[in-house]
Amino acid sequence: MAKAIKKRDDGKRYVWRDASSGRFLDVVVADPPVKPKGVSVAKIREAIRKSGGGSTSARKQK
Amino acid sequence: MSSQRRLNVFVNVPFDAAYEPLFEALVFSVFACGYRVRCALEDSDSGDIRLDKLVELIRESPRSIHDLSRIERGENELPRFNMPFELGLALGAKRFGRRPRDRIKIMVGERYKLPAYLSDLGGNDPDAHENQPDKVIRIVRNYLQRSPRGGVLAGPAKLSSDFATFKGRLPAIAKGINFEPNEVRGYADYPTFTWCVARFLTEPGTEDDD
Numbered sequence: 642m643a644k645a646i647k648k649r650d651d652g653k654r655y656v657w658r659d660a661s662s663g664r665f666l667d668v669v670v671a672d673p674p675v676k677p678k679g680v681s682v683a684k685i686r687e688a689i690r691k692s693g694g695g696s697t698s699a700r701k702q703k
Numbered sequence: 704m705s706s707q708r709r710l711n712v713f714v715n716v717p718f719d720a721a722y723e724p725l726f727e728a729l730v731f732s733v734f735a736c737g738y739r740v741r742c743a744l745e746d747s748d749s750g751d752i753r754l755d756k757l758v759e760l761i762r763e764s765p766r767s768i769h770d771l772s773r774i775e776r777g778e779n780e781l782p783r784f785n786m787p788f789e790l791g792l793a794l795g796a797k798r799f800g801r802r803p804r805d806r807i808k809i810m811v812g813e814r815y816k817l818p819a820y821l822s823d824l825g826g827n828d829p830d831a832h833e834n835q836p837d838k839v840i841r842i843v844r845n846y847l848q849r850s851p852r853g854g855v856l857a858g859p860a861k862l863s864s865d866f867a868t869f870k871g872r873l874p875a876i877a878k879g880i881n882f883e884p885n886e887v888r889g890y891a892d893y894p895t896f897t898w899c900v901a902r903f904l905t906e907p908g909t910e911d912d913d
Contacts, residue, residue, distance in 0.1 A: 653901075653905045654905060655735055655737075655857075655904040655905060657857045657861055659855065660858060660861075666854065666855050666857070667854070668735070668736060668737035668850040668851075668852075668854055668856065669737055669850075669851075669852070670734055670735070670737065670901050670904045670905050671710045671734065671737060671738060671739035671901070672739070672901060673734075673739055673740070673745075673894065673897035673898055673900075673901055674739060674741060674745055675745045675746070675893075675894045675897075676894065676898065677892070677894040677895035677898050678894065680880045680881070680882075680895060682898055682902065684879070684880050685876070685880055685895070685898050685899055685902050686902045686906065687879065688875070688876045688877075688878075688879025688880045689872070689876050689879075689899070689902055689903050689906045690906055691875070691879055692872040692875035692876045692879065693872055693875070693908075694906050694907050694908045695902075695903045695904060695905060695906030695907060695908055696735075696865035696866075696868050696869055696903055696904055696906075696908060
């Protein structure tokens, strides 16, 4: 089982495991230029979490 | 170059229903590579002059992606010149705007057809997506090559897999923010869609790891 990724300082990283090296790699995900109207970004984050989380299968919640 | 500006990727694509799956794949892959999409959909202020808005977006974007795949006539039997026009603006900015380091990617639907309808771009080597989202993801990923900080990007297959996961969960995400599933789409509500993409990419997944 993989070790848990340390919590990042900004919490905006897309993390995956490199197929060739097996190492965890990441990029910082930029904020879009325009915020949605009528719904908060925090609400979006909560909805994603409740839907089963994000795409980063390499990370596992402990 | 400011830290924010260097992330910008101007996207010049057709805004029609048939293109929406490709647009969503394009948006997802740009954000997954650490960059951010700039396109005409981000500003709903109808008071702005459209050309001024386009010029500003191109001015703020050192990278741009242009799709010239729509060469058929539209519903009104007229061809659509917007995409070639905006590509011309970006090429002009690169050539005459003292921005030689601007990087421009041209996509087409089918390889080898471009010279037949835009021979002035002879010698360019556009990438053909054949109207397949996975190919758009591959083209975008290989165009960007590295993250803004120079890091390695996830491979096309990983990006495609994550995009499919995102699309599968989007109805539940939409429900969670009191939207109908078809209301959070690339064209239907572009700002909300892009924030869903960006936040999805940064949320921990639930799949087991070996």
